[in-house]
Every structure is written in structure tokens, then in C-alpha cells.
Amino acid sequence: MKKNQSSSNVLIYFTPTAMKDANTGRFMFRKIEAAETNALTEKFGDYLTRFKCLHFGESALTVGAFLEGEPVGIISVYMRPLPAPLDDVRETVIDVLEVDKAHRRQGIARELINRVEQWAKDYRSLQIRTWCSGEKTDMIKTLYALGFCMCPVKIWVDSRKEEAGGFYAVKQLNSFTRTIL
Ligand SMILES: CC(C)(COP(=O)(O)OP(=O)(O)OC[C@H]1O[C@@H](n2cnc3c(N)ncnc32)[C@H](O)[C@@H]1OP(=O)(O)O)[C@@H](O)C(=O)NCCC(=O)NCCS
Numbered sequence: 314m315k316k317n318q319s320s321s322n323v324l325i326y327f328t329p330t331a332m333k334d335a336n337t338g339r340f341m342f343r344k345i346e347a348a349e350t351n352a353l354t355e356k357f358g359d360y361l362t363r364f365k366c367l368h369f370g371e372s373a374l375t376v377g378a379f380l381e382g383e384p385v386g387i388i389s390v391y392m393r394p395l396p397a398p399l400d401d402v403r404e405t406v407i408d409v410l411e412v413d414k415a416h417r418r419q420g421i422a423r424e425l426i427n428r429v430e431q432w433a434k435d436y437r438s439l440q441i442r443t444w445c446s447g448e449k450t451d452m453i454k455t456l457y458a459l460g461f462c463m464c465p466v467k468i469w470v471d472s473r474k475e476e477a478g479g480f481y482a483v484k485q486l487n488s489f490t491r492t493i494l
Contacts, residue, residue, distance in 0.1 A: 338419065338420070339380060339419075340378045340379065340380055340385065340386070340416075340419075340421060340424070341378070341379045341380075342376060342377070342378050342379075342424055342425070342428060343376070343377060343379070344374065344375065344376055344377075345369075345375040345376060345377045345384075345387070346369065347367075347369040347370075349377075350362065350367060352384060353367065353377070353384060353387060356383070356384050356385075356413070357384075357387060357411050357413075361387075361409065366389055366408045366409040367389045367408075367409070368389050368390065368391040368408060372391055372392040372393070373389070373390065373391040373392070374389070374390050374391075374429055374432050375387065375388070375389040375390075376388050376389075376425055376428050376429060378412070378416075378421045378424065378425060380416065384413075385412065385413040385415075385416045385421065386411065386412040386413065386416065386421040386422065386425055387409060387410070387411055387425070388407065388409065388410045388422075388425040388426065388428075388429055389407075389408050389409045390405050390406060390407050390408065390429045390432075390433070390441070391405070391406055391408065392404070392405050392406075392433065392436060392438055393406065395439070402439050403436070403437065403438050403439065404438055404439055404440045404441070404442060405429065405433035405436075405438040405440070405441045405442070405486070406441075406442060406443065407426075407429070407441065407442070407443035408443075410422060410425065410426070410443070410452065410455075412425075417451070422455050422459075423455075423459060426459055429441070430484070430486060433486055434486045434487060437487055438486055438487065439485065439486065439487055440483050440484060440485050440486055441483070441484050441486055442461075442481060442482060442483035442484070443456070443461075443481075443482050444479060444480075444481055444482075445479055445480050445482055446477055446478075446479040447477065447478035447479045447480070449479075453480055453482075456480070456482040457482075459484075460484055461482035461483060461484045462482070462483055462484065463480045463481075463482055464480060464481040464482070464483070465478070465479075465480055466478070466479060466480065466481055467479075
């Protein structure tokens with residue numbers, strides 16, 4: 314067991330699992346490093362850096378799906394403590410999930426989510442969650458199909474001065490007893 318220090322100074326004990334490369338069908342899945350950011354923004358758009366959607370380093374993981382060396386899918390997640398009084402519990406947040414239009418419905422998102430869930434479980438993350446706006450129907454259906462609980466909500470978007478509908482999607486990964494240290 315390795316001892317680790319989270320950003321909130323909570324001591325976390327975890328069993329690190331190497332993020333192994335894997336070939337699933339035609340696609341290769343592997344961890345992506347910060348140095349590869351340009352290739353990702355070229356493929357998926359500069360929103361990735363503009364909105365700081367990519368996360369690297371100790372409490373984060375970015376995984377890509379590749380076809381013949383080209384990125385065709387991406388997921389980026391980070392871990393953070395829940396607010397008090399649960400601030401000794403960590404959760405994992407999906408900041409971006411996108412699959413190239415030409416390669417959808419071939420199980421890429423399923424594999425990307427599986428891989429970050431395994432990583433988050435190993436790090437004793439209680440849950441994995443994300444926010445999805447109402448117009449992203451493919452994403453909503455995907456999260457639902459992959460076992461997330463879907464919580465409909467309306468949020469106030471200050472920049473647009475309007476309400477927007479969407480879903481918080483959350484899936485429990487570890488039980489209470491494994492997560493509270
Ligand atoms: C949502 C998205 C990531 C799904 O990727 P994908 O690789 O096509 O998904 P998968 O093939 O792994 O699908 C897994 C399951 O989700 C469900 N699903 C996925 N897309 C679906 C759709 N369009 N309609 C209905 N169900 C769908 C299915 O149950 C599917 O399993 P099946 O194909 O065996 O029936 C992809 O459509 C996408 O990138 N959309 C745009 C998202 C976006 O805007 N991201 C940027 C901001 S975060």
C-alpha cells in the first residue's frame with residue numbers, strides 16, 4: 314500500500330494500478346500525457362484547453378482511444394474531496410468525454426468509462442459523476458446505458474442569463490466502509 318496526500322491534506326491509502334495499454338477491436342486505449350494536448354485539440358477542438366477540460370498528474374487521468382495512431386476518443390477525469398462534512402471522501406469527476414463522429418456506436422465510450430472507473434475504484438473514490446446539458450442526448454443515453462443514476466436539474470447559467478436543463482449523472486464505485494478512512 315502506498316500513502317498519498319490529496320489536495321485537501323487528507324491522507325489517502327491506495328493500491329496503485331498501472332494503466333495498461335489495451336487493444337479492443339480495432340482501437341488501442343492508453344493513458345494520455347500533457348505533452349499530447351496539441352494533438353487532442355487539433356482533433357476535438359480548442360474547447361479542451363479553453364475550458365480546462367484536460368487533467369493530468371497525480372489525481373487525474375486522461376485516456377484516449379486511438380486508431381492507427383490517431384486519437385478517436387477521449388475521456389479526462391480528476392479526483393477531488395467532497396465538501397464538508399464528507400471532506401475525507403473523494404469523488405471522481407468526468408470533465409470531458411468525446412468520441413469522433415465517424416467511430417461512434419462501436420463501444421469506445423464504454424471502454425473509456427470502464428477504464429477510468431477501474432482507476433477511480435483503485436483510488437478509493439466513492440463515486441464517479443458528471444454534468445450533462447439537456448441537448449447532449451447521445452451523452453445522456455450513453456451515461457444511462459452505462460449504469461449511471463440520472464438526476465434531472467435546471468441550473469442558472471450566468472453568462473447566458475438563463476436557465477439550462479440537464480442531468481447530473483452519478484455512479485457509486487466503492488462502498489461507505491471502503492471509502493471513509
Ligand atoms: C456520447 C458519446 C461519447 C458516446 O460514444 P460512443 O463511443 O458512440 O458510445 P458507445 O458505443 O460506447 O455506446 C455505449 C452504449 O451507450 C448507448 N448509446 C450510445 N450512443 C447512443 C445513441 N446515440 N443513442 C442511443 N444510445 C446510445 C448504447 O446503449 C451503447 O451501447 P450499444 O451500442 O451496445 O447499444 C458520443 O456520442 C459523443 O462523443 N457525443 C458527443 C459528446 C460531446 O459533445 N462531448 C463533448 C463535451 S463533454
